[in-house]
Amino acid sequence: MSASLALPMLGAHAADTDVQTDVVIIGAGAAGLAAAHGLKAAGRKAIVLEARDRVGGRAFTDTSLGPAYDAGAMFIHWAERNPWVQIARDLGVATPDESWGGGFQVFSDGKPMADADRQKRRGAFGQIDRRLETVDLAKRDLSVKDLLGDLGPDLSQIASSGLLLSIGEESDRISTRDYQRLWAGDDLVVPSGYGNLVARYGAGLDIRLNQPVGEIRWDGPGVVVTTPSGSLRANACIVTVPVGVLKAGAIRFTPELPMRTRDALDGIGMGALTKIALKVEGDRFGITPGTSFLEAGSPHRMMNFDLFPEDKDLIVAYCGGDHARELSAAGPDATRDHLTTLLTSMIGSDIAKAITGISFPAWWTDPFSRGSYSVCLPGREAAREQLAEPIGGRIVIAGEATAGGGAMTVGGATLAGRAAAAALARIKA
Ligand SMILES: Cc1cc2nc3c(=O)[nH]c(=O)nc-3n(C[C@H](O)[C@H](O)[C@H](O)COP(=O)(O)OP(=O)(O)OC[C@H]3O[C@@H](n4cnc5c(N)ncnc54)[C@H](O)[C@@H]3O)c2cc1C
Known part of the structure; x- marks a missing residue:
């Protein structure tokens, strides 16, 4: 058997048949990297197998259009307790407070939204927090849609639409209990790219790329883990692939996962928060860089645009839920046409000529993510803890989906990866 330390790091080479290590980690996103660091610090040998040709997973700084933007994670949420504040400091990476330079404008079908309608929107948004303060969830969970039920269909739709851009999911598929426990706090940004920062955190670890x-x-x-280029034996395994990948059956478990784990997977879905970048050259159309436009005429198809962030030649569009799923299925050409039509009605027809490219990392259809991040279904908020229960004393599922109140975030994934490494140390795998 070849020793793992003899193999090069971060290479795109094959996984050697019958390589032996203490722990194999599947996925080189934040959770997998944190688990690998944890094991390394504990003196254990770990190999990370990553399907893509890059490190970072859903933290990804995209430069395919020239100027860089974060196509996945962008904010260091709840900074007061987020491990990335310290990791960034250790790596000498700046993380200032978020600041919105250019202001925010709301549109309805291409026209600035009337003041009365804006006020109605603001009132509807406030309803979620107000109801969370008074609702009694002790006996039973509710979907967020049911939480808002007596607002009436019109206001309820408006209130729910904000969740499309935060949770990325329709309100009838969100557990109110799970939503209520998500951590809140200050947001920081990483001007040099959150994806770049996460990728840097992988330095010095034994990561094998292109190994689905x-x-x-x-x-x-122990375990035997197989990729198209070979197998790897280990005493134990930490699985950090997104829940969507596990639910799609992309990894066969032999024997199959225990009923409790499969039941946990049934209780968690994947949202579809999506960012689409357009390259826009030559003109700023009188718009202050850093301005955001929200097209909110149709609550289900709400689209936010960040225009020329940090004065870059980019417009970054955001959407979520079923509308994002439709666009992901339609593909980049149809999506570019759709966004151009929306921008033309808000800015004018000259914008169409200035759009010279699109980058559309469609997380929903990407076989290595199958969605943006995990969302507990109504009544199933315990599924996160259930999913994290060690299996057979040698497999631990980690990743953002198992992060409790830190779920859906890079910080949560990192804490979950550290916890998985500690759990394996406890069971001495
Ligand atoms: C559009 C968008 C915006 C977001 N915004 C924020 C934000 O502002 N702040 C924030 O904190 N979080 C944000 N998130 C969420 C955040 O990106 C994720 O919660 C976090 O990156 C998840 O880390 P992870 O390690 O659990 O999973 P991942 O990062 O998905 O890592 C799992 C890895 O497993 C690999 N993999 C998949 N299948 C296989 C296989 N069969 N074999 C081997 N490897 C495999 C994947 O390629 C991936 O690298 C956002 C996500 C999206 C999509």
């Missing part, structure tokens, strides 16, 4: 894991056998002692 297709099977995990745990019918004998």
